[in-house]
Amino acid sequence: MADTPTSSDPQRIQQWLDDHRITEVECLIPDMAGQARGKIVPRHKYDPAVGLRLPEAVLTMTVTGDYPEKDYTSVADPDMHLLPDATTLRPVPWAKEPTAQIIHDCFSFDGKSVDLSPRNVLRRIxxxxxxxxxxxxxxxxxxxxxxxxxxxxxxxxxxxxxxxxxxxxxxxxxxxxxxxxxxxxxxxxxxxxxxxxxxxxxxxxxxxxxxxxxxxxxxxxxxxxxxxxxxxxxxxxxxxxxxxxxxxxxxxxxxxxxxxxxxxxxxxxxxxxxxxxxxxxxxxxxxxxxxxxxxxxxxxxxxxxxxxxxxxxxxxxxxxxxxxxxxxxxxxxxxxxxxxxxxxxxxxxxxxxxxxxxxxxxxxxxxxxxxxxxxxxxxxxxxxxxxxxxxxxxxxxxxxxxxxxxxxxxxxxxxxxxxxxxxxxxxxxxxxxxxxxxxxxxxxxxxxxxxx
The missing domain is CATH 3.30.590.10 (Glutamine synthetase/guanido kinase, catalytic domain)
Structure with a gap:
């Protein structure tokens, strides 16, 4: 872990992934229950400068995978913009192939932090x-x-x-x-x-x-x-x-x-x-x-x-x-x-x-x-x-x-x-x-x- 990047510089993330010969990236966010949600992305398709998308409604899921009757996100069911926090970049020790895991932060596409993200809640305090x-x-x-x-x-x-x-x-x-x-x-x-x-x-x-x-x-x-x-x-x-x-x-x-x-x-x-x-x-x-x-x-x-x-x-x-x-x-x-x-x-x-x-x-x-x-x-x-x-x-x-x-x-x-x-x-x-x-x-x- 000593060589894990400590900034959000996408180039440093890319370098870490190259140095560890990563083939897949687990892109994670914690939901309201503290469960890991996200996507697994092939290394050659993962661009930390661009990030990825995930429905904002993921943050309104119950522990059973259900949703409240009332919508607490837009009725259009919009995506969030997920960007990686480079300080959370780690290997997945149990993976068969060289795999990385990295926690992402949640933003709207106008750059504002998503207020339902548990990480963002802690950051605000x-x-x-x-x-x-x-x-x-x-x-x-x-x-x-x-x-x-x-x-x-x-x-x-x-x-x-x-x-x-x-x-x-x-x-x-x-x-x-x-x-x-x-x-x-x-x-x-x-x-x-x-x-x-x-x-x-x-x-x-x-x-x-x-x-x-x-x-x-x-x-x-x-x-x-x-x-x-x-x-x-x-x-x-x-x-x-x-x-x-x-x-x-x-x-x-x-x-x-x-x-x-x-x-x-x-x-x-x-x-x-x-x-x-x-x-x-x-x-x-x-x-x-x-x-x-x-x-x-x-x-x-x-x-x-x-x-x-x-x-x-x-x-x-x-x-x-x-x-x-x-x-x-x-x-x-x-x-x-x-x-x-x-x-x-x-x-x-x-x-x-x-x-x-x-x-x-x-x-x-x-x-x-x-x-x-x-x-x-x-x-x-x-x-x-x-x-x-x-x-x-x-x-x-x-x-x-x-x-x-x-x-x-x-x-x-x-x-x-x-x-x-x-x-x-x-x-x-x-x-x-x-x-x-x-x-x-x-x-x-x-x-x-x-x-x-």
Whole structure:
């Protein structure tokens, strides 16, 4: 990755493609669900100076591939103009032929950024910070499960068989031997991530059966959102090639903990690189507390971005070691907002609300936006909690439809993200909820069929 171009110069992209003897180019954009959409183009037909086209309606698709009843793009179903971001140019390690992947940005043909593009949404929030002379620093932590291959979606998922030819017994938090059960998978994962420039930090075994956590090195939000986006593709591919699935569902298995994407956040000055959450004497600054105040004030209205599916709300329960409110505390993992012990320059806030099923661009954008509003409005947080937040009242929406309603009613978030984007996102979530509501579950058939 050292020779990957760091500018948008099409000539440098062409040179990289030539140097790596690329025969095909995967031209990617993340959609609202964080899925990779785009086109595969033969190398000899790919011109990074020209880009390519894709229907704008792709950005209004639900996770099932459906669309809201109302059109949130032009009724003419126009194309977007996709242009490559050269900093995202990477090989596809699992391809049989030399293949490149590159994330593209979405523009209209008059040169304006498409406001429904998740990458553009994150960019707009980062510009708000830049206008203040600030630069956010984030570090995502992703939890996921390895499970047995099961094509029938009516059959519950099961933990996979490891190298000992057995499934895990009980919960194996932080177990080295339990990680070693899947050494073949993780060896390939590290090799492929290194080839793609995905900066993995640590790997641990989480609480659930065959539940893992990968931490990424801290850095700029946009490149890290790209890495989360690409990591999900990568580990799914690794797992499939080892006859398993890797799943980023928030709550894939009954009786097991959910999977989160914890977001560590701090802010530094663009000029001096100093953490604005700390004063010169090392104590916490007012902006640090205002940032927490903004998260506490606005995250409840933004829950639809952090719990974007019906399944997401199965995780947010006091019985699953996940947040049920936005209490905050020092090194208190029961809180939705945790402040880890650190030196002053590394002072940060960990947002523990997000499930790993989020779109990483939107989750980072919204979390930073809530903190930004807190700093701009001088919002004060509650007192830090030293006890268990699970014993505190539930403060978050319990269902997706409630979350969407709260989002639509939050004028500051609508103003910050734009009415068109918020209405489109809400319509997508409403469509997904209605599709889910049509499904009759096994629980209903088991307990209601002959008993009511």
């Amino acid at each position: 980062l510009k708000l910070y830049a206008d203040e002379g600030w630069k956010p620093v984030v570090a995502p932590e992703m939890e996921f499960y390895l499970v047995q291959v099961e094509p029938d979606e009516d059959i519950p998922l099961k933990a996979p068989v490891g190298r000992t030819r057995r499934t895990e017994a009980g919960m194996q938090s932080f177990s080295m031997d339990a990680i070693n059960e899947y050494d073949d998978i993780f060896d390939v994962m590290y090799d492929w991530c290194e080839a793609e420039g995905i900066q993995l930090d640590t790997l641990i075994h989480e609480m659930g059966t065959a539940q893992m956590e990968i931490n990424l090195d801290h850095g700029d939000p946009l490149p890290l959102a790209d890495q989360v986006f690409l990591f999900k593709r990568t580990i799914r591919e690794v797992a499939i090639r080892h006859q398993m699935y890797a799943t980023f569902m928030a709550k894939p298995m009954q009786g097991q903990p959910g999977s989160a994407m914890h977001i560590h956040q701090s802010v530094v000055g663009m000029d001096d690189g100093r953490n604005i959450f700390s004063r010169a004497d090392g104590e916490a600054s007012e902006r640090f507390f205002h940032f927490i105040g903004g998260l506490q004030t606005y995250l409840p209205a933004a829950i639809a971005f952090f719990a974007p599916y019906v399944n997401s709300y199965r995780r947010l329960s006091r019985y699953t070691s996940a947040p049920i409110n936005l209490s905050w505390g020092y090194d208190n993992r029961t809180c939705g907002l945790r402040v880890p012990h650190s030196v002053p320059q590394a002072r940060r806030v960990e947002n523990r609300l997000a499930g790993v099923d989020v779109n990483p661009y939107l989750a980072l954008a919204v979390s930073l936006a809530c903190g930004y509003l807190g700093m701009k409005q001088g919002l004060k947080p509650t007192e830090p909690l030293s006890g268990s937040a699970y014993e505190q009242p539930h403060q978050l929406p319990r269902h997706l439809d409630d979350a969407v309603e709260k989002l639509m009613q939050c004028a500051p978030l609508v103003e910050l993200f734009g009415e068109h984007f918020i209405q489109t996102y809400a319509a997508i979530k409403d469509t997904e909820y209605r599709e889910y509501f049509d499904v009759v579950s096994p629980w209903e058939r088991r307990f209601l069929l002959l008993n009511v």
